[in-house]
Amino acid sequence: MDRIKNIACFSKLDDEQLEKLKKISVIKKYNAKEILFYEGDMPKYLYVLLKGMLKVYKTNFKGQQIFLHQFYPGGLVAELANFENIPYPATAEFTSDSEVLRIDYAALEKDFFKNPDISMEIIKSLIAKHKILIDVIQKEVILTADAKIAKFILENSELFDTLKNTQIASILNITPETLSRTLSKFKTSSIITMDEQHNVVILDKTKLEEMLSL
Template structure:
């Protein structure tokens, strides 16, 4: 873990985060008293699989990949998180070890909140509880997508579904990152892109690809 800087958090910084927008200034002062902001280098590990969590972690800057490692030491990427996102809150709520590892793909920042204090002071608040519930619901959807991408769909349907569900993927992810996420080799991904171009669902451009028919892509996986 490569932490560049650790600091306490000012109320005005917490107020900007939508998770806390319903809290009063007094509540924010209390929250800030047991919260810490940490800055990380690109490539830094936030946590490893099987570590025991003690803090509720909120990603506020950067891109964080959550992944598992298979017996051959290959990474299986579960999801890439972008701000603002709660990370592995189920493990914290259940008091169980992290089910996967997390590493920064860019420089990044998180807010770590002492969970025992948070539970005592805020978990009874209906607005806070609802935000946690919504975040957990998103994680269930992410897991469903991972299962679909790895078990149910072939490579063509996998790429088509991912492009439909992630409009920014063609501009934000490098070729090797997209291949990792879809659990393909870069060569297989290239062939799959070419197939979608031949089907006139994508168009090749100088800086990548453009979606021509989103409905056509949907036909491949629905």
């Protein structure tokens, strides 16, 4: 299909290689809230998200979800587990109706890994994951709740009008109560204000930035 050609990580394949890839892969549709794989499952396939959204999370001792990452179309899903043939370290759940390209990993490895373009793509994808994980550590271990929220405002202030506060809280792995309390605190200290459309307006960028480092 043409769709495969448009996926970043396969864009450099020639027609013959695309033909091969087609033979070892299949498009699957999922509804929102369906699970692609659970933490602990053994991987058999490599997935590329074609349409929709997929969130990846771990579950802590209290059964709460610790949000790790959200995949968007084009994303190459979960190579680590594939490479190492170890169980998935996290659970992947669709957050909207989605389509994935499901590729037989063993066949892929056999046919494509000598291709330097493909291995370069794999390196890139691993590096991207690596960044995500470092960010998770930064967010979860280094930053306080206030700092997480300050960072989110600086980097994603536009999301406040599209996402509900509960959704933002879950991305930040804090409770909606904490988010609400911190936002009020920021408002009374005139660091931010909220306009009529539930948009955040930053009044004191410097103070927000200080929270990240101090």
